[in-house]
Amino acid sequence: MGKMELQSFNADLHVHGLYSGAVSKDMKPDVIAKQAKLKGLHIVGTGDILHEKWLSMFKDCCKWNPDIGMFEHENGVKFLLQTEVEDASRAHHLLYFPDISKVLEVKQALKGKCKNFESDGRPKLHVLGHELVDVCKTAGCLLGFAHAFTPYTGLLALYNSYKESYGDGWRFIKFLELGLSADTDMADHVSELHELTFLSNSDAHSPWPNKLGREFNVLKMAEPSFKEFKACIERKNQRRVALNIGLDPREGKYHKTRCRKCLTFYDPETALKLNWRCPLCGGIIKKGVDYRIKELSDLEQARHPSHRPPYLHIIPLSEIIALAIGTKSVFTNTVQSLWFKLVKTFNTEINVLLNAPIEEISKVHENVGLFVQHFREGKIQYIPGGAGVYGKLIPPGKEQELENVKVFNQPVENFKQENKNKIKALKHKNQKRLTDF
Ligand SMILES: [Zn+2]
Ligand SMILES: [Zn+2]
Incomplete structure (x- = not known):
């Protein structure tokens, strides 16, 4: 690895294929490659590569390039061998492989630990984090944890330290994925995470541009290859993740503490x-x-280590268009055709969002130009997400909606006193569910 000039590559390194649960039937390698090109992504994770049929779909539609350790689509998009697995504690981990032979080797090593690799693209394994370290170390794979803080399956929702999960093998772990509901400022409140490289990936379950590439990384490396990617993760020879890009965490489904049923927001102490x-x-x-990050944090203020790149918040273009023309869905014909027109004019969605001059965008559609400007100036606000519901974008002029949000903001004791009978009735009504948390 020498003095070759470094270039920037946009990489979304966590997706799922159609064999994973709750994934769109459109999630096929060929469709992903075409959508990635329009988005402006150079590299995409294969997702689900331990799944036999999924792997053979890649073999059918892409060329394997052994020199770089990636699949190549004819349109130039590269695929890094990648999967997500669920361990025995339900925590999700991300794996990156240097070669197809290593995919098969890992599968062989985990054979007795998985009921059926072919039943779901994201296999459930009867192993814990430290056992995964052993397998990945032997095979020369990269291992880290996915959507670090997300309820149910984020490793740091289940453990208070990643060192608890990976045991003695914790030094082998060089990266974590932030997940949609967190960003760098939030995660860097936890000082044990400072030594890790942060990844921002979409975890897309559909190839459409409000999902694929909604989060991605800008990698600085000499060429797109597994070796160079590994150097980025390990921050060697100037190779690095130069920028994390993704949703404002307030748009994420699990950002705030919230009632699952009536969606009222709670401050965590009250909850x-x-x-x-x-x-x-x-x-x-x-x-x-x-709140989970607040529980884990040992720092009053986020402190960023010197290697930490900035985090840039974006909004998928189709969501901006829908706001600009005042429709709720990003899948209407008007939104779709405006999206295509803009992407055709400026080459990629990422260009439209970040680089195209506003006056040029306005020539295609005046209000969309205005709303891209609102986005760039940070004028779009959010009703934050929580309890599994995505956050909602609030453009200038609609601030009133922010007032309509249900927030529980009375002292608990007073409330209990005043509503004694009502609470009693609710407890009775929900008796069966009192045990399920
Ligand atoms: Zn996951
Ligand atoms: Zn409620």
């Missing part, structure tokens, strides 16, 4: 006092990523 039970409807209050 704790209420024993995570909503006194308004009896529903379960789901802890948000913002």
Whole structure:
């Protein structure tokens, strides 16, 4: 690895294929490659590469290039061998492989630890983090944890330190994925994470441009290859993740602490006092990523290590277009045709979002130009997401909607006193569910 000039590559390194649960039937290698090109991504994770049929779909539609350790589509998009796995504690991990032979080797090594590799693209393994370290080390793969803080399956939702999961093998772990509900400023409140490289990936379950590439990384490397990517993760020879790009965490599904049933927001201390039970409807209050990070953090203020790149917040272009023309869905014909027109004019969606001059965008559609400007100037606000519901974009002029959000903001004791009978009734009504948290 020498003095070759470094270039920037846009890389979204966590997706799922059509054999994974709750994934769009359009999620096929060929469609992903074409959509990635329009988005402006140079490299995409294959997703689900331990799944036999999925691997053979790649063999059918792409060329394997052994020199770089990646699949190549005829349109130039490269695919890094990648999968997500679920371990015995339900934590999700990301794996990157240097070669197809290593994919098969890992599969062989985990054979007795998985009921069926072919039943789901994201295999459930009867192993814990430290056992995965052993397997990945032997095969020369990269291992880290996916959507680090997300409830249910984020490793740091389940453990208080990644060192608890990976045991003695923790030094082998060089990266974590932030997930949609967190960003660098949030994660760098936890000093044990400072030594890790952060990845921002879409975890896309559909190839359409509001999902694929909604988060990605700008990699600085000499060429797109597994070796160069590994150097980025290890931050060697100037190779690095130069920029993390993704949604504002407020758009993420698990950002804030919120009632699953009536969607009322709670400040976490109040939720704790209420024993995570909503006194308004009896529903379960789901802890948000913002609060989980507060629990884990040992720093009052985020402190960024010197190697940490900036994090740039974006909004998928189709969501901006939908806002600009005042429709709710990004899948209407008007939104779709405007999206295509803009991407054709400026080459890629990423160019439209970040580089194209506003006056040029306005020539295609005046209001879309205005809304891209709002986005670039940070004027779009959010009703934050939580309890599994995505956040909502609030453009200038619609601020009133922010006032309509349900927030529980009364002292718990007073509320309990005043509503004694009502709470009793709710408890009764929800009796069966009192055990399920
Ligand atoms: Zn996952
Ligand atoms: Zn509720």
